[in-house]
Structures are given as C-alpha cells and as structure tokens.
Amino acid sequence: MTNQRSQAEIVRSSLKKRYRKERRFRVYGLVAIFIALASLVILFADIINKGHTGFIKTTITLDVTLDSEQMYLTDPTDEEQRSMADFIAPIITALEEKIPGTESAADKRELRRLVGNYAANDISDRLRADPELLNTTETFVFQAHDQVSVYVKHADNPSYSVRLSEQQQQWVDYLMEEGVIGTSFNDTLFSRGDSREPSNAGILGAIVGSLLTMLVTLVIAFPMGIAAAVYLEEFAPQNKITDFIEVNINNLAAVPSIIFGLLGLAVFIGLFGMPRSVPVVGGLVLALMTLPTIIISSRAAIKSVPPSIREAAEGIGASKMQVVLHHVIPLAMPGMLTGSIIGMAQALGETAPLLLIGMVAFIVDVPDGFFDSATVLPVQIYLWASSSEQGFVELASAGIMILLTFMITMNALAIWLRKRLERRW
CATH class of the missing domain: 1.10.3720.10 (MetI-like)
Incomplete structure (x- = not known):
C-alpha cells in the first residue's frame, strides 16, 4: 500500500507540474498576442494621428479685384503679357482690405507669405479661361501657405514647429475669426500629382x-x-x-x-x-x-x-x-x-x-x-x-x-x- 501511495503521489505531482507548464504556456501565448495587438494598435494610432490632417486643407477665401493697371495686364489672352503680369498684387490688396493697418512694404511682404505659391496661377488660369473677368471683382479660394496650414492644424502640437512670425500668427487668428481662413476636405490630394509644395501635392x-x-x-x-x-x-x-x-x-x-x-x-x-x-x-x-x-x-x-x-x-x-x-x-x-x-x-x-x-x-x-x-x-x-x-x-x-x-x-x-x-x- 505504501508503495502504491508513493506512486500515486508521484503521478499527481507530475500531473500538477504538467498542468502548471500548460497554464504558463497559455499565459505566454496570451501575453504574446496582447503585445502583438498592442503594437499594432499603437502603430495604427500613430499613423492615423499624423495622417488624418493630410486629408484636410487650409484655404483663404478672398474677393479679389482683377485690376488691369495693378497687374500690368490688358489682354489676358496674350501669353507674353500674362508671363510678365503681376497676379500677386491684387491678392495682397484683398488681404490689406481684410486686415486693417497693413500698409507698409514690410507688412505686404509678410502678407504675401500667408498665401500659397500657386495663388497667382489660380488667377492666371481663371483669366485665361474667361478674359471678361478683367477689371471685375471675383471670389477666389486660394490654398494657404504651408506654414499657415501647419499653424492652423498643429498650433497646439509641440512636435510641429511654427515658422510664422508673431504678427503673422495674429493675422491668421484674426482671419480665422472673420471666416476668411478655413479648412475643408483636401480634394487636391486625390486630384493632382506630386509637387514641391505640400499644399499642392497630390497622390x-x-x-x-x-x-x-x-x-x-x-x-x-x-x-x-x-x-x-x-x-x-x-x-x-x-x-x-x-x-x-x-x-x-x-x-x-x-x-x-x-x-x-x-x-x-x-x-x-x-x-x-x-x-x-x-x-x-x-x-x-x-x-x-x-x-x-x-x-x-x-x-x-x-x-x-x-x-x-x-x-x-x-x-x-x-x-x-x-x-x-x-x-x-x-x-x-x-x-x-x-x-x-x-x-x-x-x-x-x-x-x-x-x-x-x-x-x-x-x-x-x-x-x-x-x-x-x-x-x-x-x-x-x-x-x-x-x-x-x-x-x-x-x-x-x-x-x-x-x-x-x-x-x-x-x-x-x-x-x-x-x-x-x-x-x-
């Protein structure tokens, strides 16, 4: 009897060890799955956190007077005149009308940096398509400058450095309150090819x-x-x-x-x-x-x-x-x-x-x-x-x-x- 009891105890002890190993193995498996899922969630969360703003664009809506004298343009169908015309001047004038007290040359240079580099092309293309718009006032929706877009979308994110001056930031805040600067779905991302400017780059x-x-x-x-x-x-x-x-x-x-x-x-x-x-x-x-x-x-x-x-x-x-x-x-x-x-x-x-x-x-x-x-x-x-x-x-x-x-x-x-x-x- 003593020998049989000893063998039974050995078997029970062996079973307990095997069951403990099995439980540890299951725990290790669950931990591995949890780590893998957590890593996947962290990866997707980081991508979405950084990428969701890529589907948003920052725009500036202005009523621009297409003054022929200011643009040095009399015939929008003349390619030579259009190549020499100043399409930025009416945009700056429209911004000056929205922001009071911006009359100096330094202010004009600062205002120029609020609008994207392709704003002049928007006016040029509109006049080429419809020359009758010359000397009229039209509403344009321009892409904001890349730094303005970064400021609007990531002003509270310390990982993004804002490269606008304090004066420009005040202007952007004012224009946002006035509804001139806003955000919308970035259709440019799905309608254009690559570009040197992030605001005009598409996929x-x-x-x-x-x-x-x-x-x-x-x-x-x-x-x-x-x-x-x-x-x-x-x-x-x-x-x-x-x-x-x-x-x-x-x-x-x-x-x-x-x-x-x-x-x-x-x-x-x-x-x-x-x-x-x-x-x-x-x-x-x-x-x-x-x-x-x-x-x-x-x-x-x-x-x-x-x-x-x-x-x-x-x-x-x-x-x-x-x-x-x-x-x-x-x-x-x-x-x-x-x-x-x-x-x-x-x-x-x-x-x-x-x-x-x-x-x-x-x-x-x-x-x-x-x-x-x-x-x-x-x-x-x-x-x-x-x-x-x-x-x-x-x-x-x-x-x-x-x-x-x-x-x-x-x-x-x-x-x-x-x-x-x-x-x-």
Whole structure:
C-alpha cells in the first residue's frame, strides 16, 4: 500500500507540474498576442494621428479685384503679357482690405507669405479661361501657405514647429475669426500629382502609376504562374531537373526584393534598353518577384484536389489534358486566386526593387499610359517621408493610410473569394 501511495503521489505531482507548464504556456501565448495587438494598435494610432490632417486643407477665401493697371495686364489672352503680369498684387490688396493697418512694404511682404505659391496661377488660369473677368471683382479660394496650414492644424502640437512670425500668427487668428481662413476636405490630394509644395501635392499620379504597374504584373505573373504550377504538378516527370526547378522556385520566394530590382536594372534597362521609371518595367520586375509566390500557392491548391476527382474523370475516358482543364483547375482556382491576390498585395507594397529602376523620380504629371514616366504609392510615400517640409509628414502618413486601405481591401477580397468559391470534400 505504501508503495502504491508513493506512486500515486508521484503521478499527481507530475500531473500538477504538467498542468502548471500548460497554464504558463497559455499565459505566454496570451501575453504574446496582447503585445502583438498592442503594437499594432499603437502603430495604427500613430499613423492615423499624423495622417488624418493630410486629408484636410487650409484655404483663404478672398474677393479679389482683377485690376488691369495693378497687374500690368490688358489682354489676358496674350501669353507674353500674362508671363510678365503681376497676379500677386491684387491678392495682397484683398488681404490689406481684410486686415486693417497693413500698409507698409514690410507688412505686404509678410502678407504675401500667408498665401500659397500657386495663388497667382489660380488667377492666371481663371483669366485665361474667361478674359471678361478683367477689371471685375471675383471670389477666389486660394490654398494657404504651408506654414499657415501647419499653424492652423498643429498650433497646439509641440512636435510641429511654427515658422510664422508673431504678427503673422495674429493675422491668421484674426482671419480665422472673420471666416476668411478655413479648412475643408483636401480634394487636391486625390486630384493632382506630386509637387514641391505640400499644399499642392497630390497622390493621384502615384495611384494611377500603381494601377498600371499592377496591371502589367497581373497580366504576366498570373497566367505564367498558374501554367508553371500546373505543369510541375500534373505533367512534369519526377527527375533531377524537376527537383532542381522546384528547389529554385522555393529559394526565389525567399530572395530579398531588392535583388529583383538589380535584375530588372541589368536585364530590362541595361540589356534591352527599356526606359526607366515606366510602369512596364516596374510591372516586369514585380512579376518576377511575384511568380514564385503564385506558383507555390497554385501548386498547393492543385494538391488539395482529391485524387478521386482525377480517377473518376479518367474512369469515364477523359484524357489527362481534359482532367486537368475541366476538373482540376476549376476546383483549384479559388486557392490560385487567393495566392495570386496575396502576391499582388505584396507587390503593391514593394519599394526597393522600384527604386533601382528609376521609379523614385519626381513625377508631377499623371501618367497616361504604360510607357509614361510614373511613380507608385510606396515610392511616393518614401519621397514625402524623406522631405524636410513638415507638410509632407502628414501627407506621407495619409499616403500610408491609403496604401493600407488598398492592401487590406485586397486581402479581404482574397478571403472572400476563398470562402465564396471553396469546395468542401
């Protein structure tokens, strides 16, 4: 009895130790999950905190008298006169009418720094479109200067340095009370390309460039990846050559993306002489990078098709090609689509390979085709984040929010397609 009791105590003690280890392991797992979720929340909160103001623009609304004598302009349709005209003078006069006691030359210079650098272009474009507006008073909504925008949106944030003088800050406060300076949704962000001025910089060019690049990537990588997966899984003989190919495909999936950029620089640009900074070259590079992911995921989807499907098709006289085309590929397509979308989402967020092929260039115009100079969302964010202007900080964070929206949408689409199209056996 004593021996049996001792053995029972040993077993209970061992069970207690095992249960304690299991509880500790569960606690460690919960702590790890909590840390990961907390880090994710902190990351998103920081991005949103810095980027939400990027969707807001600061404007100055003025009634401007388009005096021909003040602007030295008699014919708005004459390009030579328009190039020599002074379109800033009526803006300063309108500001002087809003702010009393600003008549000295120094005050005028200070007032000039309240309005964005493209305000003169707004008046010039309006007169070019309608010359009859000359010598009339019109209401204009100008973009405020970048420093005014920083002051209006971040005056209480010590991490943003206000570069306006005390006099200018008093003027801005007064104009805000009078309703001359206000904020609204930043439609410029989605309607223009890049600019040297944060208030006039937009992300439309980068979005169009990303879409064109992703289209080239999809057209090349998707059919080639599926064809390669089908061949390797269904038709390729099992020999050393096939094993060598499979090993290299798995290795290519783990190669750093910048290596593909070097490959694109050496082959597509150096050897074939293709132009830099165009969506075609970017799409080719990203297609090479995405191919291994699509092939691996497609092979896994093909393997998940039950052998009974193949046997049943062959049993009624179907050829090997008919079995693959009519049965295996349609049943494996949900997994193929899921892997392809995830690979495309990964390619959408890549920056390093595109930097090497010149898509880091400063692009103002929105690209019209696959051979026009373009940039992409990640590169645009990189350019803004590396700028010293404070206005570009919030634009970079806003761009990150837009990029994350695209990537989350693509991943959600992959999950929906998998749930919608998958078959249970």
